[in-house]
Every structure is written in structure tokens, then in C-alpha cells.
Amino acid sequence: QKEVEQDPGPLSVPEGAIVSLNCTYSNSAFQYFMWYRQYSRKGPELLMYTYSSGNKEDGRFTAQVDKSSKYISLFIRDSQPSDSATYLCAMSEKTSYDKVIFGPGTSLSVIP
Amino acid sequence: DTGVSQDPRHKITKRGQNVTFRCDPISEHNRLYWYRQTLGQGPEFLTYFQNEAQLEKSRLLSDRFSAERPKGSFSTLEIQRTEQGDSAMYLCASSLALRGDTQYFGPGTRLTVL
Numbered sequence: 001q002k003e004v005e006q007d008p009g010p011l012s013v014p015e016g017a018i019v020s021l022n023c024t025y026s027n028s029a030f031q032y033f034m035w036y037r038q039y040s041r042k043g044p045e046l047l048m049y050t051y052s053s054g055n056k057e058d059g060r061f062t063a064q065v066d067k068s069s070k071y072i073s074l075f076i077r078d079s080q081p082s083d084s085a086t087y088l089c090a091m092s093e094k095t096s097y098d099k100v101i102f103g104p105g106t107s108l109s110v111i112p
Numbered sequence: 113d114t115g116v117s118q119d120p121r122h123k124i125t126k127r128g129q130n131v132t133f134r135c136d137p138i139s140e141h142n143r144l145y146w147y148r149q150t151l152g153q154g155p156e157f158l159t160y161f162q163n164e165a166q167l168e169k170s171r172l173l174s175d176r177f178s179a180e181r182p183k184g185s186f187s188t189l190e191i192q193r194t195e196q197g198d199s200a201m202y203l204c205a206s207s208l209a210l211r212g213d214t215q216y217f218g219p220g221t222r223l224t225v226l
Contacts, residue, residue, distance in 0.1 A: 008152065034214065043116075043203055043217035044155065088154050098143065098207075099168065100215060102154030 003027050006089055006103035015112050019076040023089035023103045026070065030101075031094040033065050035074045038086045038105065047087075048074065079110045114138060116218035118204050124224045125194055132190045133221045137206030144187050145215055146179055147203040148172065155203050155217075161187060162209055194225045 006023045013019055021035075032051055036044035048063040050056045056063045062075040072091075076083055086105040092098070117136045125131050137144045142163050147155035158177070159169045163184035173179075176194075181187040191198055201222050205215035 004154075006154075036217075041220075041222070043205075043219045046214050046216065049214050090154070098145070098160055099157055102156070104153050 002104075003101050004089060004091060004103040006106055008104055008106060010107040010109060012109045012111060013079055015079060015081060015110055017079050017110070019079050019083070019108060019110075021074040021076075021087050021089075021106050021108070023072050024070055025072075025091060027091075027093070027101075028067075028070065029093040029095070030091040032092045032097055033063070033072050034090040034100070035061075035063055036088040036090060036102075037083075038088060040085075044088055081110045081112050084109045116204055116206050116216055118202075118218040118221050120221055121219060122222045122224075124226065126226050127194060127196060129194055130190065130192045131194055131223065132188050133202055133204075133223075134186060134188050135204030135206075135218060136186045137204070138216060140208070141206035141216075142184065142209050143207045143215075144181055145205040145207075146187070146189050147205065147217075149201040149203055149220070150199075158189075191223075194223075196225045199223055199225045 004025045035048040038044045053065045053067045060077045064073040086107050088105045089103040092100045119134045145160040146158040149155045161181040176192045179189045201220040203220045204218045207213045207215045
């Protein structure tokens, strides 16, 4: 079992839909949780960053962390074609926060 | 542009050749990371530096791989005697040495080994 699991998709939604992206993990020591967006042939770009459990909102994006279930989510409201990309969840432990473990990514297409 | 830059963006080489990639981090960032990403996978950690000191290396970093950051600014990643399995995107990231500070990625160097 990999440390971080993520449904690879592809996920295809119509413009304006609410998108839900999810990751599960096995390491209970993970404390820092991140979501990155990666366009084709580009480097990952940080979208959201949270510490421990709870919700965090930034514009159309909401990140949720449920440490008891070892489950994190990213919600995208009013999705746009420009949101079409691969979304990577990532996490690290408090004691080794530099060693970031990434999920395999979910490919999202938003259809106009 | 004050982001992380990488050079070259693409490299095609023949099996057995040596290749070297360069990364220039965000100027005030003292931590620098190298990752490898293959198709359909997330980035995999290879190694990282704080200033010029290499603090951790992954088991993925075989003896054919070496990374340096001689003056604590830019870094190079060299792969000797390349193999077809080395074909991947090599990503560099940088951050401040603060707990919880996030890593900012460069555009990557895509390596193809023929």
C-alpha cells in the first residue's frame, strides 16, 4: 500500500460544476497537508496549505483535512476550463516537514 | 521572473551518456530540493540542501546520481551513465528553512534517454 492514495481519474465535469478531489493516507504522523495544481509539462504550483485537521477556504477552493479518517479533500466551486489540470495532494510529518510525499495526482478536465 | 528556474527545459541523450541539470532557486530561499516525476505519478523526493549542506538523500538516488550546491545558491544534479529508466521530469523546488514553509517548484527538466 502506498503512503498516499489518490484516484487518478480522469475526471471530466461541465463548467460551473463543483469538483471534489480526495486523498487517503496511511501515515498518522502526517501533519502538513498541501494541494498542488500541475498543468501539462509544467512544475507543480501550490494551491492550498493546511496544518492538521479542519477546513481552509481561498476563493473558489476549499481544503478539508480529517485526520481521524486519514482523508483530505479539495473542493473547487464554479469550476472553469482553466482549472483543467492534474491535482496533486501532498503531505509531510511535523518532524521531517521537508520530506514531502505526493499522491499520484488526479487529472481534471472542465468542459466549457 | 523571481521564481525557481531550471535549465535545460528538455534534454535528449543516449544511454550511457552523462547529463547535468541546473536549478536556480528563489533568491532568499536557503532550502533546495530535487524531485523526479514519471508519467502518471506525483513527484518523488530525491534530495535536499540547506545552504550548501546536503541534508538528506532518498534511496532512489543511486550512485550514478550526484547533486551539489557549492555556494548555497544554485544547484546541479548530475546523472552518470544514463539508463532508459532515468527518463523522467526532474523538478527542483525551494523554500525558506521555516517549519511549515512550503516548497515552490520550477518548471522542470524533461530527460529522455534513448
